[in-house]
Amino acid sequence: MTAHTRRFASWLASLACCSMATVALAAQPTHEYQLANGLKIIVREDHRAPVVVSQLWYKVGSSYEGPGHTGLSHALEHMMFKGSSKLGPGEASRVLRDLGADENAFTSDDYTAYYQVLAKDRLAVALEMEADRMATLALPPAEFTREIEVIKEERRLRTEDKPAQKAFELFKAAAYPSSGYRTPTIGWMVDLQRMTIDDLRAWYRTWYAPNNATLVVVGDVQPEEVKALAERFFGPIPQRPVPAAKRPVELAQPGERRLTLRVRTQLPSVLMAFNVPGAATATDPRSVSALRLLVALLDGGYSARMAARLERGAEVVTGASASYDAYNRGDSLFILSATPNTEKGKTVAAAEKALWGLLDELKRTAPSAEELERVRVQYIAGLVYDQDSITSQATAIGQLETAGLPWTLLDSEVQALGQVTPADIRQAAQTYFSRDRLTVAHVLPEADHE
Structure with missing residues (x-):
């Protein structure tokens, strides 16, 4: 690591701590x-x-x-x-x-x-x-x-x-x-x-x-x-008996499921989803924070791994994304998608293989502390920006409460994200990115054949 890189990493770490403290102090009554x-x-x-x-x-x-x-x-x-x-x-x-x-x-x-x-x-x-x-x-x-x-x-x-x-x-x-x-x-x-x-x-x-x-x-x-x-x-509206609503809990390891979907589209794509817990069903809350940061590590902008390695590096895809909703009432999905670079002769199978390459690397090797800190700072900045308006604050509170989660998570999630380590990222990848949790769809133009 060069001296310049060390100074930059130190600055990022300072900014992360500053961001967490600022958000904690900014919590509204x-x-x-x-x-x-x-x-x-x-x-x-x-x-x-x-x-x-x-x-x-x-x-x-x-x-x-x-x-x-x-x-x-x-x-x-x-x-x-x-x-x-x-x-x-x-x-x-x-x-x-x-x-x-x-x-x-x-x-x-x-x-x-x-x-x-x-x-x-x-x-x-x-x-x-x-x-x-x-x-x-x-x-x-x-x-x-x-x-x-x-x-x-x-x-x-x-x-x-x-x-x-x-x-x-x-x-x-x-x-x-x-x-x-x-x-x-x-x-x-x-x-x-x-x-x-x-x-x-x-x-x-x-x-x-x-x-x-x-x-x-x-x-x-x-x-x-x-x-x-x-x-x-x-106040004058009487309460009524309401049916007990059980959480939507998914099969832990339902087995690999594969679909080929032919639709009226010009560009093929691949969808991958892993069955994972949400904040309401996870036995380890830290794994939920790790999954959230995994999204940012893979799909957090120009320097994220999908863009840097699959789009600009190998040029195997023209676009890729990752998403995960932690605040469901029940279990959730960790979703990846990609559009193969057909101009370079790449197929949906090649795009799927490339996505697996990123996941397998995360399972083998934890990200560096510097990379994780950079991702964390960017992710926290997005949270702070998203919660600036009164509508966003109300929506976040309502979603949490209606999912059976305490609204106080809104004011403590930055601290929880700050506790995630590179080892937590690797552990989450090893635990959840397995084929027995996987659903894959190859979305192809109607006239194409694999």
């Missing part, structure tokens, strides 16, 4: 309450601007749905805008728009959430309307008849007519042989075609209760005032 009916309330103060974000999270998503009933959570999200006891279809959105608010909703495997971003003195309006549709959603049959056609068209546009998305949907279904994460959030088309308004009414009655929800408010607010507003609007 956060307050937690619970109403008598079971509604959980988390208020995080951020007084930089007179704005507030209000998010209501329900513990229900596509991983809760069974065969023949997929798409219910997403369809109900659409119908939540179609009227309640106080307002008709679309009227709540018009009121909020007139107040200058931004509002929307989203559904995922583990949750359904509704949010408003608005001036702090108008928070009461958002909470009143949110409480009203929690308690007295209308679900008009005529509105459902129209909206289900919108959802079908959404599926056609976003999945059926997008070859890469369609291939990934099938790949994900194979990669999760046991858990509900195999279910697409929007639902399978056959289930959308046979869904009824009575199905949605039953889903609403089953899951949309105050004791199955978390209200997250972040912004220029006083916590006790938020609590009082929540008590005023949500």
Whole structure:
């Protein structure tokens, strides 16, 4: 190691320590309450601007749905805008728009959430309307008849007519042989075609209760005032029995699964996924932090191993990526993808072999302390940047709580990442990058033959 390299490594280490300390000190005051009916309330103060974000999270998503009933959570999200006891279809959105608010909703495997971003003195309006549709959603049959056609068209546009998305949907279904994460959030088309308004009414009655929800408010607010507003609007809603929801736990070593998917695409690609635990299911929390840093080591920018070795070095791929979601309600996937450099005569098989080369090297040899520190600094910087806005803070808190994880992870994850050693990286690679945890898909143009 040259003197210049040693000075650079020392600077990186100092920056990492500085970043961790800064993030720890920057943690915003956060307050937690619970109403008598079971509604959980988390208020995080951020007084930089007179704005507030209000998010209501329900513990229900596509991983809760069974065969023949997929798409219910997403369809109900659409119908939540179609009227309640106080307002008709679309009227709540018009009121909020007139107040200058931004509002929307989203559904995922583990949750359904509704949010408003608005001036702090108008928070009461958002909470009143949110409480009203929690308690007295209308679900008009005529509105459902129209909206289900919108959802079908959404599926056609976003999945059926997008070859890469369609291939990934099938790949994900194979990669999760046991858990509900195999279910697409929007639902399978056959289930959308046979869904009824009575199905949605039953889903609403089953899951949309105050004791199955978390209200997250972040912004220029006083916590006790938020609590009082929540008590005023949500307090009268009675709690109801909610089914026990088991975590989506995957088979530990389901065996290698391989798919060949032919779609309407010009460029072939390879997808690889390893069944791994998430923060909610891992027996060793440090392995989760190691997997997060492994993503950055492989796919953390220009100097990361995928770009440096496979794209610019061997020129075996024109693009590659890695991803891992640690904050699921259950087990997760460590996903790799690559597009072979066909101009150099490279195939998906060659790209797959190259990806395995990177993984095998990590299993044999731990990264250097300098490389790990560089990756860690970059990753932490990304976390700090991502959590700058009040919406990002609220979303992170809501995701954690709805996945059954404490929101305090948001303020402690930098410290946890700082404890990962090169040996931890190697151990994680050896433990999880095995063929009995692997799903592989070769995605090929329809006319091609391997």
